[in-house]
Amino acid sequence: MASNMVLYWGSGSVPCWRPMLVLEEKKLQGYGSKLISFSKKEHKTEEVLKLNPRGQVPTFKDGDVVVNESAAICDYLEYKFADQGTSLLPKDAAQRGMVLQRMHEAQNLNKGLIENVVHYIFRTKPEDVNQEHLNEKKKEAREELKRWEEYMQKQGSGTYVVGKEFSMADVFVFPLLAFAVRGKLNLDPFPGLKEYYQRLEKRPSVKATWPPHWSEEPAGKDFFTGV
Amino acid sequence: MASNMVLYWGSGSVPCWRPMLVLEEKKLQGYGSKLISFSKKEHKTEEVLKLNPRGQVPTFKDGDVVVNESAAICDYLEYKFADQGTSLLPKDAAQRGMVLQRMHEAQNLNKGLIENVVHYIFRTKPEDVNQEHLNEKKKEAREELKRWEEYMQKQGSGTYVVGKEFSMADVFVFPLLAFAVRGKLNLDPFPGLKEYYQRLEKRPSVKATWPPHWSEEPAGKDFFTGV
Structure with a gap:
């Protein structure tokens, strides 16, 4: 399932690091990891803007589902893979x-x-x-x-x-x-x-x-x- | 169950309005509704500070559970009362x-x-x-x-x-x-x-x-x- 996923991220970006941690904890290694360069303004390329008109990272895609706000990506992954890897939101x-x-x-x-x-x-x-x-x-x-x-x-x-x-x-x-x-x-x-x-x-x-x-x-x- | 809940809120505060909408939509009318006056600085009273050391509203309590960030209150209520009232986060x-x-x-x-x-x-x-x-x-x-x-x-x-x-x-x-x-x-x-x-x-x-x-x-x- 992770093979349907693509994450665009920048090195050292706090908002990008959050979904990356969730992807690891949920055992979703193997997702498409696209490291962009802020200095080359790669978050403003057509490829990213098509998915995220704000031209920001993280930009995340799971099949046809596009979710770009870091808290939204984290909640989405925890919900979809609730019983896989680390449980990040307690059931109680x-x-x-x-x-x-x-x-x-x-x-x-x-x-x-x-x-x-x-x-x-x-x-x-x-x-x-x-x-x-x-x-x-x-x-x-x-x-x-x-x-x-x-x-x-x-x-x-x-x-x-x-x-x-x-x-x-x-x-x-x-x-x-x-x-x-x-x-x-x-x-x-x-x-x-x-x-x-x-x-x-x-x-x-x-x-x-x-x-x-x-x-x-x-x-x-x-x-x-x-x- | 709503009788165990207390919400401290200020009139016209956008962050306070969010959990109030959720409480209504989830049919939790009957919660303890404590309108505070910003001009009298009632969000800085001991009663509020005991629950929310930041001295901010919303401040929310459900039995012994204290949740004060508006997004956290909303997510908490939607989770606890998933099948009651309006479903605010789709199951799909x-x-x-x-x-x-x-x-x-x-x-x-x-x-x-x-x-x-x-x-x-x-x-x-x-x-x-x-x-x-x-x-x-x-x-x-x-x-x-x-x-x-x-x-x-x-x-x-x-x-x-x-x-x-x-x-x-x-x-x-x-x-x-x-x-x-x-x-x-x-x-x-x-x-x-x-x-x-x-x-x-x-x-x-x-x-x-x-x-x-x-x-x-x-x-x-x-x-x-x-x-």
Whole structure:
């Protein structure tokens, strides 16, 4: 069935990494994997635009079904392959509610780290960076990370974002954390997240989907020093 | 079962309206409905903060299960009450993929209308408004609306966001459209959306959850003239 699937993705893109993790966890290896180059603007080619008029990745196709929003792809795959590979949304409604909560709450972590800090640095000429504004945004990112650290602390070591099983919440949280670590986030003030990160980076689905250009250049641009 | 549920919500809040629509559609009337006042900062009371440390609404509780992110509440309710009331996520995987896509794609409409235009106007002193910037953002909002107009046009009149049935995609799109119409968006250039809007505003779940202060003051602040 995976042979009917095509995923267009970019290396290091957090939204692309989510469905890639789901495809691995659901044992759907063998899907058509199309790595696009952002610098060559390959997400704006006719081939991608035909499937995704927004010209963004991820762009995903399963037979005739086209699903492009990362959360939609993840939910679609979990539903269609509910009993295959890792169960990413618990069948028990209460447990599922908790996983859904953290999965969607991760948008706050995305906002704190990516939208408010990374996008600001990317979109501002170095000479125009307002250090006071950036420091404020870094402080907000720290507060957000503290919140997730508390979640980890409350659960105790050896756990995932929600309880003792890897779930859709990890699919949404881990890539953000990995992006931040590569961007020089120091996890020492967040020991729960640090233990989680070091454990998860060894997980087979994570290793299989690790952004290839990160393997070549493990240290990224400095976004998060001082967070 | 609805008697175990409590929803804290604010009048006119798009994220609050989504779970309210789901509660109506799933025939869960009778839940504890707690209208909070934003101006009195009732979303920052101890009662809310105990359930939602972010101090935001919606805040939702079903027995011991606390779920606060709007998409998480909606998915939780649809899962727990799959066979009750309106089916909001189709059982057919291909159809479901399409609904999930539009449900999550609605974040672009949210960004175009609310984040880029409403938040900018709210957070900028009238004398500091950069008209050129605002016009650019209004133009982007128009482009986004055109995309959704095309979706409606392709399906023909009398349809919902995805096909012939009301779904989770409508739960995410309609409140944004209603917010925009109250903020003086002229729907005449978008006849498909206009027909859809006028039909949906008469839907029982929509009427039952219409923001109370909108009924008292049908005309809101002008955000969208010129879009």
